[in-house]
Amino acid sequence: MRITNKMVLLGVMVSIALMLHIFESFIPLSGIMPPGAKLGLANIVTLIVIMVFGFKEAIIVVILRTFLGSLFGGGFVVFFYSLAGGLLSTVVMSIMYKRFYKYFSLAGISIAGGVFHNIGQLLVFSIVANTAGIFAYLPALLITGVIAGYFIGLVASFLERYIKSHMRWLIK
């Protein structure tokens, strides 16, 4: 793939991820869900970027998306929580996709990504606030993380099938 093509495609990926990231914040989940639970729609893009481009590009897209996302709402402190979760989940998903693709389906990889996103965020917060008490939310977050991660993984596998049948030029 030519460098210009790659740059443009990654730009498109960042903007799609950013749009999903912002759209997600309009969906009211708090009240019924444990604090910090979310759908992780932007994870669809992260998965696709890992599939099509690779680890390095996925990290760049995640950093840009969380940075721009926190400009639109959240702010400086929230940026670090999102970044910690995003980076940890991207690292885990990349390793699983690259090394252990034989053993895991995309849904499984996405579930692990969702769960590690939550763990990363809680970890950073427990360091910032110097309290381990926040891990009391982890069991509930694991459940919502598995459910959300499964559906995100399904969406990604539909996209994978579409890319392989209609957009072969993308993976060349």
Added chain:
Amino acid sequence: MKKGDRILLLVIAVAVMVGYGVLYYRDNISDVKAAGAVIKIGDEIYREIPASRMQEDDIFTVEIAGGGYNTIEVSAGRIRVKDADCTDRICVNTGWIDKPGEIIVCLPHKLTVQIMGQPAGVDSVAY
């Protein structure tokens, strides 16, 4: 579903059960009693409310350095964040807490409200 997926789900299921087991133990079996609440910003203690003051109704506002506020309400041994101007308002939606170890967090403001615990036993001894 592949082999690794099953193992992953199994590991998570075990972690969830262990987690809820610990929480159940904390809330129902262990004889730790609530001993007031602690409000922290970052890792600095902003205010401690002793158990004796938890029964009195009280409302006060915590001003966050760098902008923002959380209004905290104490009533009948419980505590909650009544209002806040943070972005996600998760702290407000958490509602009342009253059991030892329970915690309210406001990520954007780095604020935590936690119920302290004290091992039960002899409450007081009089001669």
